[in-house]
Amino acid sequence: MALWGGRFEAGVAEVTQEFGASLPVDKHLYKQDIAGSKAHAKMLAAQGIISAEDEQAIAKGLTGIEQDIDAGNFTFDINDEDIHMSIESELTRRIGEAGKRLHTGRSRNDQVATDTRLGVKALAKELMEANLELRHVLVDAAKKYDKVILPGYTHMQHAQPVLLSHHLLAYSWMFARDFTRLKAAFDAADNCPLGAAALAGTSYPLDRQMTAAELGFAGVIPNSLDAVSDRDFLLDLHYAGSVMAMHLSRLSEEIVLWSSSEFGFITLSDSYSTGSSIMPQKKNPDFAELIRGKSGRVYGNLVQLLVTMKGLPLAYNKDLQEDKEGALDTAHTLMQCLSVMAGMISTWTVNEDAMARECGVGHLAATDVADYLAKRGLPFREAHAVVGHLVLMCEKRGCNLEDLPFEVFQEASPLFEHDITEALDIPSIVAARTTEGGTAPAAVAVQLQRAEAQLVVDEGVFGSLTKVVEMGHGAK
Incomplete structure (x- = not known):
């Protein structure tokens, strides 16, 4: 019975x-x-x-x-x-x-809420550790490729040249924000429901502060109804995981593009690629594609819990039994994705020549040519029109801006002088972007120091986490 x-x-x-x-x-x-x-x-x-x-x-x-x-x-x-x-x-x-x-003096209601909160703390901690490991890989890659230039894109069209290290650090900052969200999920779970019993507390003289301290919780949940029915902390974990999955998916999309024949920016390690059962020449970025695809699975787990929770009256309802499977799946999925992504980046080969060749396509210097005129007194909107006309001329001639004779520049505007060639030089264009957060080597060096400092701070946060009971993944 x-x-x-x-x-x-x-x-x-x-x-x-x-x-x-x-x-x-x-x-x-x-x-x-x-x-x-x-x-x-x-x-x-x-x-x-x-x-x-x-x-x-x-x-x-x-x-x-x-x-x-x-x-x-x-x-x-x-x-x-x-x-x-x-x-x-x-x-x-x-x-x-x-x-x-x-x-x-207890109910399965406060018991399961306690188990789940301890479980979320453990899952959040595991994800925070994997997050830190990936960020180290990104920062190391940014150091390694601090002189490599590639085209920056908007609307997937060539826009302006940027350092590869600058591009990689953009993802490092995304994952730094994910770490903060994971820490918030940990903190949201870090209060103890034990002693709430079924919903109304109990007549036994329980010491709720003692059980909270024994289990490493920061405190107790002040309302017994809320203690057994709250699953916001799980939603926080799902949301943090969903945003991180989105960032992983964006990075995966770039890896898929960069490793294609059309781009050729990177070559993935054999260990992180697959072949075709029929086409012997194929080397497919399957694992980047799989990370990209798994984002839908993670999003689904968030939506499932939101829908489960939306109509529940206080306090406990059997619907809440559906709260754990998605969280376990999300955490397991993301742990794999973070590990595979770190492996892909740490073992890829960057094809600098291919990136450099693409910097000569798409008129990446156009903005700097317009800035050249604006700095000499021409209103930027007029300068924009002048350079737009030059680009159109290049498109008709099938050449790049740097291929145009100096006389053509002077015909477009008498403000052009022979030093216009400096505005057409890709490394000089990159070096000129010295504003804070810009792509100039000097600015990226400062940003790299900040990214490393943030890693130190976050590792300190990770090291100071309150006691957690590690997940029993070996349960058969």
């Missing part, structure tokens, strides 16, 4: 037993559940609600169960419905009456 079966005369139908069971998903939270039960039992003994002997027997029994699950020697029974009942029923089988006292 189920642990809650005293009120029922008939057993649950087999089909509903399987349909209603959360054990296949929440068994991955066994470490969190056991940690929560140990903290609860310790508090019960400290408050004189159970004996010290019972608390010691409970702690010893739970340790044995955890070790068996770690070793793969524990059989989960679907009839137990969830991880809480599975562990509690086995605990009672092993230690007898003391096991039945463990649930005093």
Whole structure:
């Protein structure tokens, strides 16, 4: 009979037993559940609600169960419905009456909320660590390619030349913001619901601050209704993951383009490429494509939980059982994506000559030619029109701006002098962008220092995270 079966005369139908069971998903939270039960039992003994002997027997029994699950020697029974009942029923089988006292003063509602919050803290921590590792790869690549110039694009059209290091650092800053969002999700989960019981608290003299401290939470949730029904912290994790998946997808799209024959900017390592079953010549960027594709999966998990939550009255509803699978999937998916992306970038070959050739296409100097005239007194809008006419002339002649004779420039505007050639030089164009955050080597060097400093700060934040119970990914 189920642990809650005293009120029922008939057993649950087999089909509903399987349909209603959360054990296949929440068994991955066994470490969190056991940690929560140990903290609860310790508090019960400290408050004189159970004996010290019972608390010691409970702690010893739970340790044995955890070790068996770690070793793969524990059989989960679907009839137990969830991880809480599975562990509690086995605990009672092993230690007898003391096991039945463990649930005093708590409900599965505050128990599962505690497990989930501990789980989210662990997942957020894992993602933050992988985020830092990818950012190190990006910064290292920015250092390595600090002299390489490639075309910058808007609307996927050649725009202005930029340093490759500048381009890579743009992604480093995106992932730095993702780290901040992951930390916010960690903080949102860092309050303890234990003691809220089913929804209204309990008449037992529980010390909620003690259990919170035992589990490494920053504090307790002040409202018992909110404690058992809140899943905002999960939404925060999903949102942070979704934005990071979007950034990974954008970077993947560039890798797909850059590795194509049309661009040829990079060559991916054989270890991060695949071939074709029919075309022997193919070297496909499958893993970049897969990262790009998995963003939809991550977004779907966010939308699923939003839709699940949108119509729920207070307090706990069985709908909330659907809150964990998506979060576990999102975290697992992103961990793989971050690792593969770091591997792709750290092993690729940058084809500097191909990037340089493309800088000679698309009139990348046009803006600087217009600036040349504007600095000599011509209103920029008029300068823009003059250079636009020169570009049109180049298009008709099938040449670039630097191929035009000096006489053509002077015919377009008497302000042009022979030093116009300096405005057409790609390295000089890049070097001129010295504003803060610009692409000039000097500006990028400053930005690189800032990116490295931010990594140091974020690593310090990561190192100071409050205690977490690591996820039991080995649950069978």
